[in-house]
Amino acid sequence: MGVAAGIALVFAVTIPRVFLSTLAGRLVDDAQIAWLSVVVTSGAALIMIRLLLYVLSRTGGDLIDATRQLLGNTAAYLVALFYIMLFLGNTVLLLREFAENTLLTALPLAEFSLVTIWYIAWVAVFIWFGIEVVGRVAYLVLPFLVGFMLLVIILLIPFYNVTQLVPWQGHGLTLAAYHGVTMAGVNLGAVVLAIYAREFQSSKTATQALDFGLGGALFMKVIYTQAYLMVFGVYVGQEKTLPFFEMTRLIYLNHYLQRIEALMIALWAIVCMLALAISLYTAVYLIARILDLPSGRPIIPLMAAMVATIAMLPPDIITVMTYEKMYDYISSAGVYGVPAMLFVAFWFKRKGVKRCNAV
Amino acid sequence: MQCRVIATFLLGICVIVCGGCNAAREPDEQAYVVAIGIDKSAKKDMIDVTYVGALPVTIGEGGGGGDKTKMTTEVTFTAPSLAEARNLLNSITYFYPTLSHVKILIIGEELAKQGISDIIGPLTRFREYRGTNYIVVAKGTAKNFFKNNKPGIPGSASRYYESMMETSSETSYFLRTTLYDFYLRLKDADGTSYATMVAVNPQTMENLPAKAKIPGEKSEEYYVGDIPRSGSNPVEFFGTAIFSGEKMVAMLTNTETRSLAMLTGDFKRSYITVEDPLTPKHGINVNLRQGQKPDFVTSIVDSKPVVQVTVYLEGEITSLPSGINYEQAEYKELLEASLSQITKQEITQLVARIQEKETDIVGFGYHFRSKFKKLEEWEEYAWPERFPQADITVEVKCKLRRTGLMWRTTPRR
Numbered sequence: 215m216g217v218a219a220g221i222a223l224v225f226a227v228t229i230p231r232v233f234l235s236t237l238a239g240r241l242v243d244d245a246q247i248a249w250l251s252v253v254v255t256s257g258a259a260l261i262m263i264r265l266l267l268y269v270l271s272r273t274g275g276d277l278i279d280a281t282r283q284l285l286g287n288t289a290a291y292l293v294a295l296f297y298i299m300l301f302l303g304n305t306v307l308l309l310r311e312f313a314e315n316t317l318l319t320a321l322p323l324a325e326f327s328l329v330t331i332w333y334i335a336w337v338a339v340f341i342w343f344g345i346e347v348v349g350r351v352a353y354l355v356l357p358f359l360v361g362f363m364l365l366v367i368i369l370l371i372p373f374y375n376v377t378q379l380v381p382w383q384g385h386g387l388t389l390a391a392y393h394g395v396t397m398a399g400v401n402l403g404a405v406v407l408a409i410y411a412r413e414f415q416s417s418k419t420a421t422q423a424l425d426f427g428l429g430g431a432l433f434m435k436v437i438y439t440q441a442y443l444m445v446f447g448v449y450v451g452q453e454k455t456l457p458f459f460e461m462t463r464l465i466y467l468n469h470y471l472q473r474i475e476a477l478m479i480a481l482w483a484i485v486c487m488l489a490l491a492i493s494l495y496t497a498v499y500l501i502a503r504i505l506d507l508p509s510g511r512p513i514i515p516l517m518a519a520m521v522a523t524i525a526m527l528p529p530d531i532i533t534v535m536t537y538e539k540m541y542d543y544i545s546s547a548g549v550y551g552v553p554a555m556l557f558v559a560f561w562f563k564r565k566g567v568k569r570c571n572a573v
Numbered sequence: 574m575q576c577r578v579i580a581t582f583l584l585g586i587c588v589i590v591c592g593g594c595n596a597a598r599e600p601d602e603q604a605y606v607v608a609i610g611i612d613k614s615a616k617k618d619m620i621d622v623t624y625v626g627a628l629p630v631t632i633g634e635g636g637g638g639g640d641k642t643k644m645t646t647e648v649t650f651t652a653p654s655l656a657e658a659r660n661l662l663n664s665i666t667y668f669y670p671t672l673s674h675v676k677i678l679i680i681g682e683e684l685a686k687q688g689i690s691d692i693i694g695p696l697t698r699f700r701e702y703r704g705t706n707y708i709v710v711a712k713g714t715a716k717n718f719f720k721n722n723k724p725g726i727p728g729s730a731s732r733y734y735e736s737m738m739e740t741s742s743e744t745s746y747f748l749r750t751t752l753y754d755f756y757l758r759l760k761d762a763d764g765t766s767y768a769t770m771v772a773v774n775p776q777t778m779e780n781l782p783a784k785a786k787i788p789g790e791k792s793e794e795y796y797v798g799d800i801p802r803s804g805s806n807p808v809e810f811f812g813t814a815i816f817s818g819e820k821m822v823a824m825l826t827n828t829e830t831r832s833l834a835m836l837t838g839d840f841k842r843s844y845i846t847v848e849d850p851l852t853p854k855h856g857i858n859v860n861l862r863q864g865q866k867p868d869f870v871t872s873i874v875d876s877k878p879v880v881q882v883t884v885y886l887e888g889e890i891t892s893l894p895s896g897i898n899y900e901q902a903e904y905k906e907l908l909e910a911s912l913s914q915i916t917k918q919e920i921t922q923l924v925a926r927i928q929e930k931e932t933d934i935v936g937f938g939y940h941f942r943s944k945f946k947k948l949e950e951w952e953e954y955a956w957p958e959r960f961p962q963a964d965i966t967v968e969v970k971c972k973l974r975r976t977g978l979m980w981r982t983t984p985r986r
Contacts, residue, residue, distance in 0.1 A: 245948045246948065318700065319700065322700070339583065373753075375939065377763075377939035377940060377942055377943070378939075380942040380943040380945075381942055381943070381945040381946050381947050381948050381950065381951050382943075382946065383946045383947050383948075384947065384948050385947065385948060385949070386947055446757065447757060447760075447761055448948065449760040449761050450756065450757050450760050450761070453697075453760075460704075463703050463704060463705075464703075464704050464705060464753060466705045469732070469735060469736075469739075472705065
């Protein structure tokens with residue numbers, strides 16, 4: 215894979231929560247300073263994953279190879295299991311939330327289980343073709359995605375009230391920084407660069423993909439945080455289940471240009487499919503790696519069925535949002551813990567490390 | 574070959590499922606509600622909900638007899654909630670009721686005075702309503718407003734309400750008030766809610782000015798329903814209902830509403846007729862517009878909020894009956910000073926009135942937020958309690974930029 219596909223993969227897997235309730239949750243936690251927590255979250259993930267890619271560039275191979283080389287087979291097995299759990303968790307949460315949101319916004323009369331199965335079935339078909347195809351689709355979609363997201367921001371200009379951005383410290387700088395550090399797990403998806411490191415042309419390619427993919431997603435997240443705040447303010451902004459959808463519903467330029475949210479639903483449905491595909495494929499790929507399977511394809515239907523079943527278990531969307539917050543904390547270990555552990559191991563063993571032939 | 578079979582199979586499923594046949598509803602299967610009126614019911618804990626449904630144009634135009642200009646049909650239910658009223662609506666029509674095309678929500682005056690947070694809450698949660706729905710308060714009842722509303726022009730009912738509210742920018746005698754703005758201010762103590770007033774005019778030509786004119790002003794101020802007129806549609810959009818929290822506490826006249834627009838920066842344009850400064854028996858017409866957004870300089874002195882607002886207006890002279898050459902610099906400055914003075918007095922009166930009513934409809938509070946670093950500090954300052962004591966001074970800077978299609982006036986000979 216090249217830089218473009220890498221950027222698109224990282225962007226597509228880290229941006230979807232802008233279309234979910236995350237913006238509202240940020241306002242609850244940090245109020246006007248929510249942008250800082252977004253910056254810290256992405257900044258922390260960027261530093262840690264860069265550290266991980268640095269280790270991989272010295273050891274060669276991908277995340278599993280590097281762990282095996284530095285810490286042994288058992289550690290590699292445990293690290294893979296940990297990331298399988300995290301990526302499956304991410305798939306479950308995204309699937310449930312997007313299915314719920316589809317019912318809420320576009321198909322109120324549809325059967326919930328049907329929508330869930332419909333989403334995951336197409337994801338299963340999509341990932342059958344492999345991560346390179348997903349990457350290519352992602353970079354084809356990326357310009358349209360960014361373009362439409364920026365268009366929404368521009369069309370909302372009449373609703374902006376800049377005084378909503380103050381008091382600028384919200385609930386406090388320290389608290390925002392703390393939330394930013396502890397919620398770094400929302401960017402766990404960027405770890406895919408380390409997992410698929412062998413697929414990239416060089417370590418520089420992966421690093422560039424990280425910088426631009428995560429940096430681009432950070433830029434859009436900050437823009438959306440500020441725009442959302444200017445449109446709805448802290449108090450009303452906290453209430454919304456779907457901030458992005460609510461923003462698009464407000465667009466009203468004149469009699470002829472209004473009610474464009476239906477177009478935007480299609481947009482976030484595509485991004486959702488991409489994010490689900492990347493997460494599920496990564497879990498499948500890691501399972502195939504640790505079990506030394508020649509291909510992950512046979513287990514795709516099984517994993518898809520399992521994910522759909524688990525996604526339908528929580529009783530309501532509020533419970534899912536609570537689980538998601540817990541997930542973000544847990545997955546922060548995937549952003550901090552494993553990269554730090556590998557870096558420390560590499561530091562102590564750096565003289566004895568032999569470079570693999572890839573990356 | 575196997576791949577092609579699978580691909581054909583999947584595309585076949587896609588065509589069947591994505592065709593939109595599942596749960597699809599054709600336009601002629603749906604009852605499109607374009608306006609909703611909500612009044613306090615005579616029964617305890619109930620509301621009267623009036624739905625105004627759009628009549629398809631073909632029904633209005635085709636067939637013999639009937640009122641061909643009728644665009645809508647109305648029905649009123651007494652129900653404990655909007656949701657129950659919607660259920661009842663389903664029982665009297667063979668269409669699927671849909672509220673996705675609602676343009677305007679009209680709240681009865683009595684209900685507005687009682688408090689409407691119970692009504693507004695569900696509106697923002699239910700996906701068929703949207704923030705861009707207009708919200709207005711009817712003097713009397715919403716039901717009576719709909720009954721008497723006879724636009725007299727065949728066409729789309731939703732277009733009528735939409736265009737009516739959009740044309741508010743012509744005079745600022747009423748404002749384009751939406752559910753989005755209303756709800757935002759209902760939740761945020763830094764500015765309180767307001768909504769346009771509507772009413773049925775008795776059309777008796779009786780002159781009922783709201784109060785004495787400001788010196789130098791030629792036009793009278795009226796409350797909604799009091800415009801001295803006869804003919805045309807009996808209903809009118811005029812003035813503003815102002816709220817404190819969830820309750821309506823007062824009405825603003827047309828001039829006060831225009832002053833409100835000047836302070837919020839939403840003023841687009843309006844004609845103003847003032848006395849000729851040199852020959853007061855003559856009037857001068859000026860088409861005013863906002864030069865730039867008002868400037869708020871805020872400070873806190875001994876915990877007391879102090880605001881200096883500067884409103885920038887620009888104008889074009891459209892009538893000079895006296896024959897005095899106001900196009901010349903020295904006369905022009907005289908007229909500018911007169912216009913500034915009159916609008917300043919109007920705005921100052923509005924500010925005094927809303928301070929007396931303890932409701933910050935202008936949103937002065939928003940401009941004080943930057944004085945605080947943390948949200949908790951700002952909340953502790955308790956703006957709603959501080960607002961009535963705020964020291965607010967108004968400055969108006971009016972510049973005459975154009976003089977119409979005449980560049981000088983020659984006296985009558």
